[in-house]
Each structure stands twice: as C-alpha cells, then as structure tokens.
Amino acid sequence: MGILNEISEQLQIGKAKLVKELVQQAVDAGIPAGEILTEGLLAGMSMVGERFKNNEIFVPEVLVAARAMNMGAALLKPLLADAGVKASGRVCIGTVKGDLHDIGKNLVKMMMEGRGLEVVDLGTDVPPERYIAAARDQGCRIICCSALLTTTMGVMADVVKCAEAAGIRDSVKILIGGAPVTDAFCAAIGADRYTPDAATAADAAVSLCRGEGA
Numbered sequence: 564m565g566i567l568n569e570i571s572e573q574l575q576i577g578k579a580k581l582v583k584e585l586v587q588q589a590v591d592a593g594i595p596a597g598e599i600l601t602e603g604l605l606a607g608m609s610m611v612g613e614r615f616k617n618n619e620i621f622v623p624e625v626l627v628a629a630r631a632m633n634m635g636a637a638l639l640k641p642l643l644a645d646a647g648v649k650a651s652g653r654v655c656i657g658t659v660k661g662d663l664h665d666i667g668k669n670l671v672k673m674m675m676e677g678r679g680l681e682v683v684d685l686g687t688d689v690p691p692e693r694y695i696a697a698a699r700d701q702g703c704r705i706i707c708c709s710a711l712l713t714t715t716m717g718v719m720a721d722v723v724k725c726a727e728a729a730g731i732r733d734s735v736k737i738l739i740g741g742a743p744v745t746d747a748f749c750a751a752i753g754a755d756r757y758t759p760d761a762a763t764a765a766d767a768a769v770s771l772c773r774g775e776g777a
C-alpha cells in the first residue's frame with residue numbers, strides 16, 4: 564500500500580498519532596504537501612463522510628477521524644504556504660451559528676495565512692453579529708463564512724443583512740463556502756464571492772484585499 568493510501572486508511576480509523584507520523588514520512592520522502600493533503604487526508608475524510616452517511620459509523624468515530632485530520636493538516640501548514648504572491652490585509656473567518664464543523668474552515672484559514680493574510684479565527688457556531696463586530700472593531704476587510712449543513716447555510720444571508728444594517732456593507736467583502744454552498748446561493752443572498760475549496764478561497768481573499776474584482 565502506498566503511503567498516501569495508508570494515511571487515508573489510518574485516518575479513517577482515527578489513528579491520529581500514526582497519521583501524523585505517516586504525514587511526516589511522506590513529507591520526508593519529498594511528496595508535495597498538496598498531494599498529501601488531497602490524496603491522503605482529504606481522501607480519508609471523504610470515505611469517513613460516506614460511511615457516516617450510510618450509518619456504518621457514528622459521531623464518535625467521525626470525531627476521532629477529524630482529530631487525525633487536524634493533526635495531519637497542522638503538520639502540513641507551513642508547507643502549504645504558497646511561495647508565490649503574498650498579500651497583506653486582515654480577514655475574519657468562522658463557521659456559522661448552529662454549525663460545529665471546523666475542518667474546512669481551518670484549512671481555509673491555513674491557506675489564507677500561507678498567502679500572507681492575517682486571519683482572525685472566530686471559531687464555530689458564530690452568530691452574524693460576531694462577524695460584524697470583528698469587521699468593525701478589528702478592521703477585517705473580508706468576512707469569511709463556512710457552513711456544512713443545509714440547515715445552517717441560511718445564516719450567511721443573515722450575515723449579509725447584518726452588515727447592511729450596521730452600515731458596513733460597502734466597506735467589507737463577504738466570502739462564503741462549504742459543501743452545500745453554491746454560486747447560485749451566493750448570488751441569491753447578495754454575498755460577494757463563493758469558492759469551492761480552500762486554495763481558491765485564499766486566491767479570492769488575496770485579490771479582494773488588493774481591491775481586484777467584486
């Protein structure tokens with residue numbers, strides 16, 4: 564079994580320490596960090612998602628797999644930093660109210676930091692008012708919202724409305740993402756940009772911070 568497969572397999576059974584060791588071995592073997600992330604860690608997490616959906620595994624198993632994912636990803640963090648164009652600017656990020664999923668949000672944060680942005684992490688279960696307060700009081704130029712549940716993605720519309728009500732809509736950009744989110748949803752709620760993954764979210768944040776595009 565190749566090492567990336569092994570990372571995926573061990574992640575699925577929640578062997579966090581082993582996953583960390585294997586990720587280190589893969590790095591030492593010269594495998595690119597992006598490949599380790601997508602073909603090892605994310606491939607494993609996707610299998611976990613399938614099994615969870617099919618009721619083959621339950622919340623505790625998913626949680627240990629998520630822990631292994633986070634530990635492996637943390638090791639890749641410095642390597643995922645894009646050697647290319649860096650940007651400056653402060654953004655805030657959080658998973659919306661009612662939603663506790665944070666793996667995707669953490670990846671987006673990691674990629675943005677790698678591109679030179681300062682990221683204020685608001686955590687999970689973030690009510691609209693907290694995003695607005697971060698933008699207003701901490702000078703964040705972009706509000707980044709993540710949602711993984713069809714039942715919580717609607718909170719993103721409240722974030723847009725809240726920014727309008729607070730009179731800051733013209734001075735902040737609202738970037739959204741997460742598995743159930745789409746371009747059409749982004750347009751419908753009046754957010755500025757939807758991106759499907761962490762790398763494109765970082766690209767979008769960099770160009771928005773530079774004032775390029777909507």
Ligand code: B1M
Pocket residue numbers: 605608609611612613615616622623625626629661662663664665666667668670671707708709710711712713714738739740741742743758759760761762764
């Ligand atoms: Co939950 N869960 N979960 N879960 N969980 C999903 C999302 C689900 C699809 C599983 C399924 O049924 N197949 C399903 C949602 C169904 C739906 O709404 N349609 C689901 C459910 C139902 C639930 C509960 C309700 C289950 C229950 O209790 N009965 C419950 C809800 C709890 C809550 O939030 N209130 C729940 C709980 C949990 C755990 C706590 C056990 C755990 C979360 C642990 C954690 O995050 N610390 C968990 C997990 C791990 C998952 C799955 C298996 C994996 C999610 C994940 O981390 N993926 C997931 C199934 C799946 O996705 N296949 C599932 C890897 C991650 C890297 O991907 O977050 O999509 P993702 O991020 C991507 C992109 O979406 C994007 O970038 C990332 C990749 O580059 N992205 C952005 C994300 N945010 C972005 C923001 C951006 C731009 C891009 O701009 C700002």
